[in-house]
Amino acid sequence: MSSITGIQDEIVSEFDILGDDRESTIFYIMELGGNLPDFPAAEQKDENLIKGCQSKVWLIANEENGKVRYLADSNTDITKGLISLLIRVLDNRTPEEILSADLNFIERIGMGNLIGSQRSNGLAAMIKQMKLYALAFQTKLNA
Amino acid sequence: MRFDINEIRGLFPVLHQEVHGRPLIYFDNAATTQKPIGVIEALTNYYELDNSNIHRGAHTLADRATRYYEATRDAVRDFIKAKESAEIIFTKGTTESINLVAKTFGKKFIGKDDEILISTMEHHSNIVPWQMLCEEKGANLKVIPISDEGEIIWEEFENLLSPRTKLVSIVHASNALGTINPVEKMIEAAHAVGAKVLLDGAQSTSHLEIDVQGLDCDFLVFSAHKLYGPTGLGVLYGKRELLEAMPPFLGGGEMIKEVTFEKTTYNEIPFKFEAGTPNIADVIAFKEALAFINSLGKSQIKKHEDELLAYANELTKDIKGFIPVGTASNKVSVLSFTINGMHPFDVGQMLDARGIAVRTGHHCTQPLMQRFGIEGTVRASFAVYNTKTEIENLAEGIAKIARIKNK
Numbered sequence: 001m002s003s004i005t006g007i008q009d010e011i012v013s014e015f016d017i018l019g020d021d022r023e024s025t026i027f028y029i030m031e032l033g034g035n036l037p038d039f040p041a042a043e044q045k046d047e048n049l050i051k052g053c054q055s056k057v058w059l060i061a062n063e064e065n066g067k068v069r070y071l072a073d074s075n076t077d078i079t080k081g082l083i084s085l086l087i088r089v090l091d092n093r094t095p096e097e098i099l100s101a102d103l104n105f106i107e108r109i110g111m112g113n114l115i116g117s118q119r120s121n122g123l124a125a126m127i128k129q130m131k132l133y134a135l136a137f138q139t140k141l142n143a
Numbered sequence: 144m145r146f147d148i149n150e151i152r153g154l155f156p157v158l159h160q161e162v163h164g165r166p167l168i169y170f171d172n173a174a175t176t177q178k179p180i181g182v183i184e185a186l187t188n189y190y191e192l193d194n195s196n197i198h199r200g201a202h203t204l205a206d207r208a209t210r211y212y213e214a215t216r217d218a219v220r221d222f223i224k225a226k227e228s229a230e231i232i233f234t235k236g237t238t239e240s241i242n243l244v245a246k247t248f249g250k251k252f253i254g255k256d257d258e259i260l261i262s263t264m265e266h267h268s269n270i271v272p273w274q275m276l277c278e279e280k281g282a283n284l285k286v287i288p289i290s291d292e293g294e295i296i297w298e299e300f301e302n303l304l305s306p307r308t309k310l311v312s313i314v315h316a317s318n319a320l321g322t323i324n325p326v327e328k329m330i331e332a333a334h335a336v337g338a339k340v341l342l343d344g345a346q347s348t349s350h351l352e353i354d355v356q357g358l359d360c361d362f363l364v365f366s367a368h369k370l371y372g373p374t375g376l377g378v379l380y381g382k383r384e385l386l387e388a389m390p391p392f393l394g395g396g397e398m399i400k401e402v403t404f405e406k407t408t409y410n411e412i413p414f415k416f417e418a419g420t421p422n423i424a425d426v427i428a429f430k431e432a433l434a435f436i437n438s439l440g441k442s443q444i445k446k447h448e449d450e451l452l453a454y455a456n457e458l459t460k461d462i463k464g465f466i467p468v469g470t471a472s473n474k475v476s477v478l479s480f481t482i483n484g485m486h487p488f489d490v491g492q493m494l495d496a497r498g499i500a501v502r503t504g505h506h507c508t509q510p511l512m513q514r515f516g517i518e519g520t521v522r523a524s525f526a527v528y529n530t531k532t533e534i535e536n537l538a539e540g541i542a543k544i545a546r547i548k549n550k
């Protein structure tokens with residue numbers, strides 16, 4: 001598996017191919033949402049909701065052999081696409097890698113301008129929650 | 144003014160820009176309309192030439208500002224065909240106007256076990272103030288049900304009316320559905336049981352001819368910013384005898400006749416309800432918005448908007464997955480819809496990518512969305528400066544988006 005930096009570079013070049021066509025880029029993000037693994041219906045509960053998202057986002061995390069595994073879902077397809085990008089970068093990594101990750105692909109893609117401020121805030125809230133999970137597992141693993 | 148769409152568009156500077164490399168198509172007019180150049184210039188002129196506090200100074204500028212301010216009051220009076228200018232009160236907007244009535248009329252005239260009637264399609268600003276009042280007074284809020292088309296169910300309305308009904312507060316045209324309610328009949332029926340009627344005209348005043356004396360409504364509230372005027376300004380119309388009987392809303396300058404530490408006597412209406420320095424610049428500029436509407440006439444405006452809506456209905460009706468929300472026979476120019484399998488927020492964002500501005504979500508009408516069992520809708524609302532070409536572009540966008548999930 002590529003490094004966090006490597007995967008981010010991959011994502012940026014994929015978006016580069018789409019060029020300036022905003023409509024196609026947004027369609028593409030929606031399509032990405034379709035690749036998210038199924039989320040257990042039973043976990044679609046309020047305690048797994050991320051606060052600060054306008055669209056609903058559920059996120060859960062488990063620890064597997066010292067790595068963090070994420071599962072997430074949303075009620076909107078664009079948000080699902082955004083989650084899928086985050087998962088592609090951060091899933092199945094050690095807490096240390098996740099905590100020190102600099103997620104510069106978001107800015108390099110110009111995501112803020114693409115998705116607007118409401119969704120950008122939501123995206124920031126998702127990242128924060130993913131890092132919080134990593135921190136919790138790190139504390140547990142080091143205990 | 145003859146109805147020339149290019150000439151009309153020429154009056155609105157904001158329309159002439161690109162969004163994401165495409166010409167802006169502004170279809171969020173129910174949220175707020177754009178402002179014609181006359182309004183914008185009036186604002187600048189006021190600050191450049193006339194700025195002064197009103198109703199107090201003995202100097203020339205103060206006198207001029209006062210005259211301009213009061214001239215707008217007269218223009219509003221004519222616009223809604225009120226009997227006299229003293230019945231026109233300037234507020235911050237529809238929301239403040241309703242709250243004013245709830246806090247003053249409500250304080251004096253609503254008591255324990257009295258009933259206030261609203262409908263399922265009210266904006267939150269015509270729900271929450273009444274809930275607060277009912278809680279305070281031990282009164283009851285009753286809700287008129289609506290049909291699947293989004294129309295008030297007349298028999299249910301009649302059944303809810305009783306001598307306990309003290310106020311019927313009803314939206315004239317729904318912001319989320321576009322439904323125009325049969326307010327003439329409703330006012331008559333409400334008066335027959337002795338209830339007063341407040342009309343929320345936030346969405347009707349820009350489209351429909353309004354005659355408060357003909358309608359015989361007791362209150363009419365609306366916002367300037369949905370009428371091609373400035374933000375932060377609204378109107379409360381009330382019948383003189385009611386406004387005089389109501390206690391003041393806010394205390395302070397302007398609203399008093401005489402103040403001693405023992406007792407204050409209040410000013411006459413409308414000043415009794417306009418405490419403090421008002422929104423002078425926006426009031427003055429609002430006159431230009433009314434002049435713009437009057438120059439075209441509501442019938443020409445409505446005709447154009449009706450054509451746009453009919454065209455939008457026509458172009459969208461066969462799109463697979465397109466679900467209209469609110470199909471009343473009598474509507475203002477609002478196209479509210481969902482797309483099967485898609486979240487309204489996503490649809491809105493994809494339309495934005497085409498330069499099309501629409502509103503998505505619950506439109507501050509959550510109980511209405513619950514009635515339809517949905518979280519929200521996409522709403523395209525049309526104004527006088529919109530064109531058929533823009534509607535075609537919207538329909539194309541909707542069709543393309545709908546195809547993703549409805550092959």
Ligand SMILES: Cc1ncc(COP(=O)(O)O)c(C=O)c1O
Nearest residue numbers: 236237238266268318343345366
């Ligand atoms: C029907 C209706 N009522 C009330 C309001 C509230 O108006 P304002 O926010 O200008 O006070 C709106 C505006 O969204 C509306 O559409």
